[in-house]
Amino acid sequence: MGKPAVDYSLYLVTDSTRPILGDRSLESVVEQALRGGVTLVQLREKTADTAELISVARGLHAITRRYNVPLLINDRVDVALAVGCEGVHIGQDDMDLSTARKLLGPDAIIGVTASTVDEALRACEGGADYLGIGTVYATPTKTNTKNIIGTAGVRDILGKIAEAGYDTRTVCIGGINESNVQRILFQSADPRKGLDGVAVVSAIMAASDPEAAARKLLELVKSPPAFQADLRSAGSDIADAPSLVALAPSVVRRVHETTPLSHNMTNLVVQNFAANVALAVGASPIMAGYGEEAPDLCKLGGALVINMGSVDPAGLANYLKALRAYNLAGRPVVYDPVGAGATSLRRETVKTILASGYLDVIKGNEGEIRTVLGDSQEQQRGVDSSSTLNAAQKARVVRALAAREKNVVVMTGRTDFVSDGARTFAVENGHEYLGLVTGTGCTLGTAISAAVAPRQTDRLAAVIAAILHFEIAAEVAAERPDVRGPGTFVPAFLDELYRIRQATAAGDHSWLQRAK
Ligand code: 3NM
Ligand code: MG
Incomplete structure (x- = not known):
């Protein structure tokens, strides 16, 4: 037999x-x-x-x-x-x-x-x-x-x-x-x-x-x-930083040409700013926190941002509904685990979200990303600033989380770290004013959603392009003579996001010379 x-x-x-x-x-x-x-x-x-x-x-x-x-x-x-x-x-x-x-x-x-x-x-x-x-x-x-x-x-x-x-x-x-x-x-x-x-x-x-x-x-x-389709297509072999950075103009141009929907589930404080950033980079924003709308919105070819502002049961239910809809439609999801480690409820919510869907990109600051990874040993040292990781450790955390989730992870900070689990890079651009204005971290998530929404050749390259666009715009804005502090910085920043996009669409990539 x-x-x-x-x-x-x-x-x-x-x-x-x-x-x-x-x-x-x-x-x-x-x-x-x-x-x-x-x-x-x-x-x-x-x-x-x-x-x-x-x-x-x-x-x-x-x-x-x-x-x-x-x-x-x-x-x-x-x-x-x-x-x-x-x-x-x-x-x-x-x-x-x-x-x-x-x-x-x-x-x-x-x-x-x-x-x-x-x-x-x-x-x-x-x-x-x-x-x-x-x-x-x-x-x-x-x-x-x-x-x-x-x-x-x-x-x-x-x-x-x-x-x-x-x-x-x-x-x-x-x-x-x-x-x-x-x-x-x-x-x-x-x-x-x-x-x-x-x-x-x-x-x-x-x-x-x-x-x-x-x-x-x-x-x-x-x-x-469905989400695997464009996760890593042509171009995924590109492993050196200059080649990845060189893809940035094509990413910025694709957003400009396709005006993708950026569906934001985000907190009230940043909604207006995030919508303006989406418009400036060439995306079409919708601020829709109610999960029941996601099955329709996910069909419009855009990407979702889950900015974990509210962790009450209703808020969580909305995130999970939207996550499910976008996953089923094969559309990208950017997750911002806001304040992930702050309370036990937030830590639990992070686990629930991770277990409930595929998150194409996870973006957060050092504490948030470490919490999402479950880097508990380090966490015990709490708010003590000496617990800040050095660059090599940050790169390791980001790479480990991206490898575990099979996605792209961004850790923001003075230096940003980005990884897809195989390729890990640091981005040195940005300006201190970004830290003095509320919601800049959240709006970076919006900019990333715009970049990953159109099918791009390389998801990591798309995320890096969004970061460079965002942070170089901040540098240029901060250097303007009319900018005297965080207040005047915000409108100038929106201007420069817009101007970089317009210049790129016209074939002028000179802004990229600032990439570092
Ligand atoms: N064994 P459901 S979990 C029978 O972990 C059984 O060994 C498990 O049920 C194990 O598909 C399980 O409804 C129940 O979640 C699985
Ligand atoms: Mg048994």
């Missing part, structure tokens, strides 16, 4: 508890899911008596066989043997792998739960067919989970398995649904090894139409995420 070839793309784990199954029968929901394209099924019953469990398993196996899909039993090797189904899934507290293998034989499919590198390597070494890696995100379906590891934890495990030379198949589990599955697959992938699929409970079992839910999930698993 031999071991059946298994497709791990979309793995349904069942749950017969009331909140999930409701009045429907397990058989009917599983069959609908199979019709929708589920590729593997696990019967997971934590409370049923053995005789009942065997009977349910027999019923399900009759159905899965018709769809040529393997059925695995959670934990219960005896039940799998009794039913003659294709295998089992065992947790760390269940029967050990070698005993299960002895009982079931070489052709059985045996999967093992792993939430740490050690558990994963041990399972691979012991001959597991696949690993169920998790818990990716906290989930109401299973509240006694030991470790919430996020996509970074999954990636770490995948990398270590690849390093050790195992070709064990992998899925991840925990809180996976239609809105995050593509991002989870994308952010979890180690360059040497990606996931073979995802395992879900509620995303299918609790869906009102399990067939449609399964079909949609499978389609999402099998196609690259």
Whole structure:
């Protein structure tokens, strides 16, 4: 017979508890899911008596066989043997792998739960067919989970398995649904090894139409995420600073020519200023904080700025709605984690936002970026100014966060640091007046959104172009004889943002000589 070839793309784990199954029968929901394209099924019953469990398993196996899909039993090797189904899934507290293998034989499919590198390597070494890696995100379906590891934890495990030379198949589990599955697959992938699929409970079992839910999930698993399309296209090999800087005029010109929408969810203090900056760089601003509008606005070819001004439940719900809409549309999102470390609520909100969507660009000051990275050891030193990192450390923080999130990260300061995880640069431009006017950091986010909105050849280059445009305009404005301080600086700054754009559109790139 031999071991059946298994497709791990979309793995349904069942749950017969009331909140999930409701009045429907397990058989009917599983069959609908199979019709929708589920590729593997696990019967997971934590409370049923053995005789009942065997009977349910027999019923399900009759159905899965018709769809040529393997059925695995959670934990219960005896039940799998009794039913003659294709295998089992065992947790760390269940029967050990070698005993299960002895009982079931070489052709059985045996999967093992792993939430740490050690558990994963041990399972691979012991001959597991696949690993169920998790818990990716906290989930109401299973509240006694030991470790919430996020996509970074999954990636770490995948990398270590690849390093050790195992070709064990992998899925991840925990809180996976239609809105995050593509991002989870994308952010979890180690360059040497990606996931073979995802395992879900509620995303299918609790869906009102399990067939449609399964079909949609499978389609999402099998196609690259929309946001990946222009993440790194032509030009991504450009690694030296002069070549990246040389792309700035083309970025500024693209904004000028396409007038992209810059959708800002931002605080009241900076709305007016941010809208004016958007107009000056050639974008079309809309200040719309209500998430219900995002599904329409994201279709207009622009980019979203989430400036984390309000962290009350309503504000957060708005951010998450907009984030989801822009992710689904494949439109860029710029995240400004304002005051990220200031309160525990803000720290929690940062985590929720990071776990809820893909953020193309994260921009913040040193404290904010370190909080987003979870640089807690350093954080304990608090507001003590001696805790400021040196340039090499800042570059490392920015690179680490960008590598983890697979995006572009900007740390603003006297020197700005920018990285896409592979390429990291410092920008020395700017003027102290930027620090004396409220909202300049926020409006840099707006300028970046304008730059990344049109498809650009290189996302990092687009972000660097926005920073250079912004900070060189500030330098030129501050040097004007009519500018005598922060008050007169603001209108002059808007002027110079506008003039740089106009000059660039006319082929005059001389402003760029100031880049440093
Ligand atoms: N195992 P949902 S998390 C069954 O981390 C199970 O090992 C987990 O449910 C693990 O897809 C989980 O509804 C429940 O979030 C996953
Ligand atoms: Mg178990």
